[in-house]
Amino acid sequence: MLKRTKSHRPAPSMFRTRAAVIAVGIGASAALGAGVSVAAGDAKGGALPGVAVNSVQKQATAQAKAAEKAKQAQAKKAADAKKAAAAKAAAWVDPVNNYTLSASFGLGGNMWSQKHSGQDFAVPVGTAVESVHGGTVVKAGPNGAGDGPAYGNAIVIKHSNGTYSQYAHLSQVDVRVGQTVGTGQRIALSGNTGNSSGPHLHFEIRTTPNYGSAVDPVRFLGSVGVKV
Template identity: 45%
Template sequence: MAFTRATGKHRRPSRIQRRTARAAGVAALATTGVIGTVAAPAAFAAEPSAEQTGLTPVVTMGDTVAQQIDAQAVAQQQAAEEAAAKQKAEEAARKRAAEVAQKAKEEAEKAREVKERAAREAERKRLNSFVPPISGSYVSTGYKASSGLWSSGSHTGVDFHAATGTSVHAVGMGEVVEAGWGGSYGNNIVIKMDDGTYTQYGHLSSIGVSVGQKVTPGQQIGLSGATGNVTGPHLHFEARTSPEYGSDIDPVAYLRSHGVSV
């Protein structure tokens, strides 16, 4: 029995027709050089737009812009590191300067303390020292020398050669217990020394201290002269165990025992 092919718009093309159509499409692509896009199935349809999703699209930048941004970031990082290094160096310099200043202050304080201690020690030695009653002089009449000039028959002290007006010094530290007229001694001064002994200075032309006054070694207490029982200007010097006449001891030995070269 013979079958007749159905006709109409719903008729399926034959295999020969399909092959002919594909060949014609390939020929067309080969002629134009454009490769067509085969329609994708529904699963691979075009993605929705930004307006449809609410997401911000990502913009891809060129390599040149990215390199510029990277270079700028590197420069900023380098500048930050340099600023941090500079601040660190400045802080270290300030710390070193503060340490140097503190060390200098401590050394200056130590030097001041050493200087003050040395000054105190020097003053202590000075106050505990003895000096001659007249600088650069010599003994013109010795202790216990015999003569009718003295009521006791012998010299109770020593005479230091000195012209009138020569400076007379306290031989050591002590307190004035007598300052005024002393009879045959003329104007005289008696000092109680810190060691409990007494020293006397006679025949003075003037007196420069008063009773109760503290004196130190080498301090000027008066001027030499020729007052009292004398034959000429000089200083009569005595060392005693008490302030009274008759308690005299060898003044040269006394001075030498305290380190004075006479």
């Protein structure tokens, strides 16, 4: 009689346990691989880990809008400055500030050989004298800049509309012949030189650069918007 030999195959339960462990391992590897793939995909697309793509896009759009708004504001500021400069260039101003009107145009008296040819602005010696409008200096210096010693130190400026402005009895001349000056630019300091009874600026508006062509300066300034 043959003797029955026992089988050494593992029990079915052992096979099932091993299979389950292997399946779990494969699943974990697959899940880990998928996670790495997604992270790599996000990095490749430009998004930071944990940040939604639409959030980055919104931030970029907001920054672009802010930059465009700043650019527009800067352009407007530059345009406003240019407009203000143009308005100033077109304007006329008083020849001095903080003055008192004294001898007026056409006044007669023993101070002048003929009637007074300008408007006097009583101011202390050393007061800044400004060009009433932009133009070119055509006369500057002592002896009335060529118009005679009665004017003392003087300046004559030619303007684009064909008129001339004259400033006399100056203590200091700060411009030279041929120089271009702007509206409101300081050109001299007031004084008491020449035929003068006291510190003041003698101001004229002329139709030529020379003595004898003066018109009423207060009326003229009023016509260009300056109330004296």
